[in-house]
Amino acid sequence: MPVRSLGYLRVGTEDVEAWRQFAGEFLGMMAVEGDDPESLYYRMDDFPARLVISPAAQAGVGAIGFEVLGGEELDEMATTVEDTGTKVTPLDAVECKDRRVTAAVRFDDPAGNALELFYGPALSHKPVVMPNVNAFVTGRQGMGHVVVTVPEGQPAYEFYTKALGFKGRNTLRLPAAPGPDGSPRFETLWFLGCNPRHHTIGILPMAGPGRLVHFMVEGATIDDVGQAWDRAERLEVPVMQTLGRHTNDRMVSFYVISPDGFAVEFGFDGLQVEGDEPVYEITEGAFWGHKFVNFPKL
């Protein structure tokens, strides 16, 4: 059984205060109480906090949390991951309570990106109150998507597809350093899905340890994107890429640079994929727009 969706994202930062404005005001998520008084917890829907920001000596992703169907699937997938030679550790009761999930395990992908699998979130039935956003598109499609770097594409592709059950949705060939004889070489950026959201994770071959390139959240209306654009200007959040429409997931979105240097995409109108669709290659990232105006720290 594959991963069902991106459930939550936990970010470690040296500057929690900068995230208070970024996540609460700019992204428009609902700040809620959590177990750790030093951390910030944000709801987007009836799910427990989907974004958790915690102080850390070194900034980086604490966990990319993927939801699975239930306890049997969690055990099965933990075994499948272990069979790849990966160390899998169950989360203790305090960690599960902090996440409001029934059980979870943690492990690293082949690039060292910190992943968690969990099941059984305790839903909140108090309405989510977000004055700046009509609603986020979540449900079966999960929190959104992430793109991470991996030093080598093929082992990561095999890990995400074979051990975690993701399906390849599309590729983008990116120029790489030329071969020893000067011949042109390319790396393949894979976009992988596990539910109707076109992609839940992208894996970008890039030297160095695995790290987050961006995460994406999807607003319910075009006005959510337009108003987020206005807030970026008002709050002086640096834009990385201007408004545009992607060729693969058809998302109308723009990107900003988060307080920790990675990017965040705020989108609308993402494609929903029903059933299995053949893999295809895209040759442009966007039909229009998405012009780089700032570059992230990678």
Ligand SMILES: [Fe+2]
């Ligand atoms: Fe994206």
